[in-house]
Amino acid sequence: MFRNFFKTLVLILGLSASGYSQDFSALWQGHYSYNAIVDVVTGDQKIYAAAQNAVFKYDTQTNALTTISSVEGLSGEHISTLYYSESYQYLLIGYESGLIEVYSETDQSVLSVVDILEKQNITPVNKAINDFYEKEGLVYISTDYGISVYDLQGLEFGDTYFIGNGGAQITVNQVTIYNEEIYAACGSGNGLKKAALSNPNLIDYQQWQTVLFGEYVAVNSLIDKLYAVQSTRTVYEIDGTSSTAIFTLPGTPLDATVSSSQLVYAMTGLVYVYNEEMQLLQSYGPTEDFDTNFTTAVTLNEEVYIGTEDFGVLNNLISTVADYIEIKPNGPLENSIYKLNATTQTVWATYGEYTSALNPYPLTSKGINYYANEEWHDIPVDSLFGAVELNEITPNIFNPNQVFISSFFDGLLEINNFEATTLYDNTNSGLESLVTGDPNYVDIRVSATDFDSSGLLWSITSRIDAPLKSYDPNSGLWRSYSFSDLIDPPNSEDGFFDLEIDSNGTKWIGSYANGLLAYNENISNAPLRNMNSTAENVDPYMRFISLALDNNNQLWIGTTLGLRVLYNTSGFYENSNPSLSSVIILEEGIAKELLEGEVITDIKVDGSNNKWVGTLDSGVFYFSPDGQTTIYHFTTDNSPLPSNQINDISIDADNGIVYMATADGLLSFKAGGSAVDENLEDAYVYPNPVRPEYNILGFNDLNDINKGIKISGLTERVNIKITDIEGNLVAEAQTNVNLRSSGANYNFAIDGGTAIWNGKNLGNNVVRTGVYVILISDLDTFETKVLKVLVVR
Template sequence: MLKQILTFFISFITISGFSQDYSTLWEQHFSYYEIKDVDQGDNKIFAASENAIFTYDLLTAEIDNITTVNGLSGDNITTIHYSDVYDILLIGYENGLIEAVFNDKSVLSVVDILEKETLSPDVKKINHFNEYEGLVYISTDYGISVYDLERLEFGDTYFMGNGGSQIIVNQTTIFDGNIYAACSSGNAIKKANLTNPNLVDYLQWQTISVGNFITIQSVNDKLYTVRLNRVAYEMIDDALIQLNTYADLPLDTKVVDEYLIITSRYDVFIYDSDYNLLLNITTNDEYDTLFSSATLVNNNIYIGTSSFGVLKTTFENPTEFDVIRPEGPLNNNAFRIQAGNGDLWVTFGDYTLSYNPAPVRRYGISHLVDDSWRNIPFDSLLGARNLNYIAINPFNTDQVFISSYQDGILEINNGEVSTLLDNTNSGLESLVVPNNPNAYSIRQSGSVFDRSGVMWTMTSRVDRPLKSFNPSSGQWQSFSFEEIIPDGLNDEAGFSDVVVDGNGTKWTGGFFNGLIGFNENGNLIRQVDGLENNMPSEIVRALAIDSRNQLWIGTFKGLRVLYNTSGFFEDPDPSVSEIVILEDGIPQELLSNQFISDIKVDGSDNKWVGTLTSGVFYFSPDGQETIYHFTKDNSPLPSNTINDISIDDKDGRVYIATEKGMVSFLSGGSKPEDELKNAFVYPNPVRPEHDLLGYNDLNNITKGVKIKGLTENVNVKITDIEGNLVAEAQSNVNQRSSNYNFAIDGGTGVWNGKNLANNVVATGVYLIMISDLDSFETKVLKLLIVR
């Protein structure tokens, strides 16, 4: 009956709305190491990480997650509560948003508090949910709001401070017909009778004691509270009886069955209803972490931690722990990522926008391989700090080099850390500070391999910043930039990307010196850094070379393109160009004044552009058409601040790292092959249950028939068995973004099953005839369609 009522009232909701499920094309790659809150119900444990949820099934031990891909907001979670009566998980956020997650993972966003204009943004934080007789009393930094779980709508809001002012309420409980609220800001404990119909009147609330109280809970016929001074009390007839002083401030207090659970940073205390201590769980050397919250089911205790996910232990063996956590990277704030051949490498060490490595970051490395995360802790990294750019050897993909903006370059072979390259065993060098001989810092940033298997890498604050390293021979070389940067220590703060174009020119971006091009053949070096060269900023953050050997430049204040890379050194007046598009018939500069954080080029020469505040843009090869603009509001991106983008040419999956987590999008384009011998079509046969045919949006790669393994310049004809032409497409002509029925994106062709008359084809055998327009290689594939 409850679920019938629930369905009825959902249809009348206007302020709240169901979030979209993006699980078809998107995947989540969130970290679940740091847990904010845990709860239990429906034979599950619910755990909230920074901005995602995972569940642990107590009967099957299966782990599942609920993330932005399912419709969560991606904002910072503060508390959760599971309602057994209504089978709803409530999620509270720092910004005042509340989300209700139903059993089918559908998400209802409740935005009443978030969008309340009369409340300051800094008082909307959701601190606690207290469910009682179908109502949820929501503790916030402004007071208490009441939410009806049966009707899915808000009721009254209680401002209980002097004169009806806003006060911080940390937690509420119901005891002996009264509602008690533990308050901060010197407002002590507030109490009111639940039967009072006028609780919106602050005068109806009684103040008990003085000071600041952080928790309050009732267990059977007892009432307990904890003050900010770490002292626990029992309340008897509204008098406070001191019980205990904790060594650390309790962070979370829960009541499960007849147990009182109090969690501090280093301890979990479990009491019976008379406050008799039954169990004290502490951290140990093996699990050196901080606790955040805890719950229990039967004889098992589940503890949220700061670095292990959820730890499970028992009453019998409270020093033995099992780790419960979905697979994921070590941290949500990925700084640099590198995808390729189905793998993904992730680093978390960083430096500031002005290339300051302090304070140093001691983070590990995450590696996604075969759909499984392998995390390497910092203590296995030979002391390498501030890890950033990742370079994979194209001739030995098991060999990976990771730049450290403090200690050199870390070499990894077959997934194992092998060497830290520094000034003692390589061509790398530390900065030199006059009158400070003990200064040591090897600040490596952008690194990339060229076509011959030589790695090029940038060292900041030295006179010879560009280095080359040949892993096959072990040979290092250094190249001076003194012609344009006379004082390496002071004239350039740091370098961003380094890319190599088709002519062998190395391009990098500086903080003070704009775009820099260097070619060792002739020792040519030149920069473009001023408004006279049409550079909107001297701060260059991102670079990318496309298939036409054009250089795409991301700056602090916009996007530019250097079309003439081949003649750059001979051009008497080199200049970069903005991209001008028409918006409502008016010429506009593309991404004017946007902070461009990254640029990547996919197999079809389309451009993926990340920004500091506006999410991700996906442009056609010339930038004239915006295929997608992904933001936090219209996609699973947990933030509009983009740190890095990487594309796996194997399947066209685009990985996007934000400051609050990483997601990936299956774009479907792939890198062209050198030959057609491995070309294939799938699914084959196409059966009715595939439901692939007739769709017009070929950008949704889950629809349509795919032809993989195409070369760079092909013509593909599809005919029926009698030779009648059904569809045709050609590389660089028929592109998915242009609404064709049959299109080619890099090494992948996509056909929606429609013929030249725009009708879905009939059951039958179809021939796919592929012709390479450069090599004249051909291949014929057969496809069976059953409708």
């Protein structure tokens, strides 16, 4: 009676706790790293490889690579194992959290199965999915609590087996079936257990017999033999009634797989491939070119595919070991990108993070990535002069091929034409090391840099007397500016996060313990000021992490306790009692502070003066220019973001693509707006002609930039009229009036330097086939431009 009730309950949970995920590929693009591989499986002449939180498929016959990530509907959580069912053409993806996702090869859909994830009687640390094993349409799931059974035909759960003493939850590393008995390799000294597959009462732990004692990491059936590996590295051959130790592996297997009638053991530094007689066919190890740790391996068509920590999947022959072939999709070095810069036609990415207390330790030395022409490239770590903790990226505004990257330990790195050329430190520049009792200790903590309008590069260094520096790339001249009037002597709290320079040349600096600072060397009387009191709307525990100047020269400030705005930056030095403002919004008729208490990690302003705001644990917000309207709020629940922890945001102003670096991967979003041009000379309309197969006319969502007729190359304030060839007005829009984000369901709207028309006229009807005239007028300069577009219905 108990068993039937339990099974019914599990089935109900299985049916109710699954759901198909959304495909976000229309507007989003994933930029995941596929260097570190968790698992590799085979199926239908393909291999499937799981990285940290994304999967790629490699067709061994065509060499085609396909990625499956959060953009295609995966959760973005940390993957622990894979399995491919050739019978059902399902790829099962298991996660450390207990989540299982079923990817259908036939329709590219993703089914999220959350039964294990949401089980209340299993602690979260025990929910990790360790392995899948299929038998006649039933998948036996090895977990850290026991074994669960999943029916691929009905896509629903069956029984769960807690097989420890007294029905305790124990770790099961792997399951196999041999001679109609199910074997479980158990951890923590719980041995190798078995039970008859036909036993109707397997949920009773007493039906499970311990075959071998100890801790077992793997168990596999190969043809008519059974093999189990103990944590001591000893391999046992089991015939059902007895066991024999046949050899000892040189390392503990991280993965044990049967494929192509071969048994493959993957160890940290070795992969062994055995035939059905358990004769060693081939062994593989790292090489000088591929010096890495192995994680997993499978065989297919007399070839081996090895998952690594650094090079994706390595392919080699079984008959004769040749040079490795590297297989992986193009992507960045790692998922944990810390800083981004997409302000030029190149997207730069660095990995040198420091803590919220401005501590760079433990020091990490990693390379640099840049994304150009739709491909990721590496600048290797051994070419960076030993610089560690590289973070903020600042291209020269007058020479985009020259890029400066801050090091929060070694100073400032200069890159020219994608090659590191100079590392500026205390020996060859005006940069200074913090002072300790050790005269040989050099530690130059540069966090933020920015160019002013004259081409001077300004930098801010923590824990020194003169933290603000200027550098002229043309003359090589350095200047230093002391903060001792406010901060004396330098100590561990004299740290700085961000730097912004306004149109008046004032340097705005976000600090750890000294509030918001302003420095303008052109102010003769007290060029250094700060705001750090409750009277100025600054909390004593507030850290000023991120700064952004908008198109009205207003300073938007991200702190550890929410959002602040300094509206009058131009009159700051004349104001004897300046104050930061909170953004007050109405929510269901109640006034509240926008993003109150949120840790704001980054703020960026787009061509429409809208604000992109990243947070520590609440995802990304996209606000109207005044913050009163939330246009988007992206989280892991409603978008392909793999994490709600946002490290950085950067905008490619030329095409309106927004890049978001999270703790678990980089995503880009086609927002659709663009920066404005100085004149209308390069204004154009596309697509042109609008052909019938471009099936977007008459749609209503102007926020989907894959649809609609676009007009780009606009200036800051324009009015646009669209008429038919006879001069009848069809549609009209004006900058700052007809906004895509307004929610007013416009047929024609302008976002920065781009306008979008949905093909409907003033009567809200789709226009007929014909030529339409676009009349653009600049409201400030009175410049005009006439374009024509052919619409074919």
